[in-house]
Amino acid sequence: MKIGILGLANSGKTTVFNALTGLDLPVTVYASVEGEPHVGVVNVPDHRVGRLSEIYEPKKTTYATVEYIDYLGITRGDLKQNRKVFDMVKDADAILHIVRVFEDESVAHPLGGVNPERDADTVEMELVLSDLELVEKRLERMEESRKRGKKPDEQERKVLLRCREALEEERPLRAIELSDEELKTLRHLQFVTLKPEVMILNLGEDQLDDERVGDLIHSLEERFSSPVIPLSGKIEMEIAQLEEDEQRGFLQDLGITEPGMTRVIQACYRHLGLISFLTVGKDEVRAWTIKKGTPAVEAAGKIHSDIERGFIRAEVVSYEDFLRAGSMAVAKQEGVVRLEGKTYEVRDGDIINFRFNV
Ligand SMILES: Nc1nc2c(ncn2[C@@H]2O[C@H](COP(=O)(O)OP(=O)(O)OP(=O)(O)O)[C@@H](O)[C@H]2O)c(=O)[nH]1
Numbered sequence: 001m002k003i004g005i006l007g008l009a010n011s012g013k014t015t016v017f018n019a020l021t022g023l024d025l026p027v028t029v030y031a032s033v034e035g036e037p038h039v040g041v042v043n044v045p046d047h048r049v050g051r052l053s054e055i056y057e058p059k060k061t062t063y064a065t066v067e068y069i070d071y072l073g074i075t076r077g078d079l080k081q082n083r084k085v086f087d088m089v090k091d092a093d094a095i096l097h098i099v100r101v102f103e104d105e106s107v108a109h110p111l112g113g114v115n116p117e118r119d120a121d122t123v124e125m126e127l128v129l130s131d132l133e134l135v136e137k138r139l140e141r142m143e144e145s146r147k148r149g150k151k152p153d154e155q156e157r158k159v160l161l162r163c164r165e166a167l168e169e170e171r172p173l174r175a176i177e178l179s180d181e182e183l184k185t186l187r188h189l190q191f192v193t194l195k196p197e198v199m200i201l202n203l204g205e206d207q208l209d210d211e212r213v214g215d216l217i218h219s220l221e222e223r224f225s226s227p228v229i230p231l232s233g234k235i236e237m238e239i240a241q242l243e244e245d246e247q248r249g250f251l252q253d254l255g256i257t258e259p260g261m262t263r264v265i266q267a268c269y270r271h272l273g274l275i276s277f278l279t280v281g282k283d284e285v286r287a288w289t290i291k292k293g294t295p296a297v298e299a300a301g302k303i304h305s306d307i308e309r310g311f312i313r314a315e316v317v318s319y320e321d322f323l324r325a326g327s328m329a330v331a332k333q334e335g336v337v338r339l340e341g342k343t344y345e346v347r348d349g350d351i352i353n354f355r356f357n358v
């Protein structure tokens, strides 16, 4: 899964990126205006993978991963500059929108002062404008080719007109109802407001138990229908640099139950409707990410297209049943290993062995 980080300049994007990846890229008090995007890949925390790995002692243990990209800030009213950022996150599966809440005189605010609601609106507006421009260009191009005698794709035109209407009303495309068919028609345009979004409130060290934060979360969640996660980028970044056992202690002292790294990934999984299934063996224990509702045959295709093509059956046992049994042999004796067909809907934590024939 790939997650693009967006937000105004100096909202703490790189700080949060460091917190989420454990990397240590320089953060600056001035706004970055150019440079290369930062990419960081992290394992999706999953205690089941660790436990299964202890049992199987495989040669290789592979967690699902998330890739974060951090780039420039969004500038109000500069579509050309913003296009660079949107192009960068075009193929991301989700957007992480960083909103500055922390107060710090020494860190300039591009709009003059800290105001999270206005900032969130500003960024969302730029996203909407960018998609609106894409829609209009596309419609123009379709019109031109119609004049040249080419028959336009009526289905695409119809859905684009609906998109334009929503965007003109300042609504993101994720807020309108689109069928799978329509989504497919739009896919090539890679709209940024179609991507699921999670918002991060980047709190100052002194704002962790500020009660106004609760109201702010509520208000933003209502307005943008995106989950909002409060975290202190700066503290979490410092904690992310520590060894794991040291991290626990620091978090406890601060009354933080889970590090931001975990909370953000969990929120994204929940919001995107993602789950994991597991494969086990002496060679490898591994977690695979799929959408909730994925049939077994498609899940098999995640591993290899041959397994999808030659799919015969899936041997499935839930992680809990497997742990209770203690081994695959006992699980089979106890009858908790089921044989499932192509259409079986894979569940979170299913341990699967695919039988296939190529
Ligand atoms: N006090 C405080 N300062 C923060 C926090 N998060 C970020 N900062 C500071 O704000 C400044 C900008 O942080 P960055 O992470 O570089 O912000 P950015 O959004 O990546 O900025 P650009 O890439 O330039 O747009 C740095 O000096 C950070 O140390 C925070 O939670 N508290």
Ligand SMILES: [Mg+2]
Residues within 6 Å of the ligand: 013, 014, 015, 032, 071
């Ligand atoms: Mg930055």
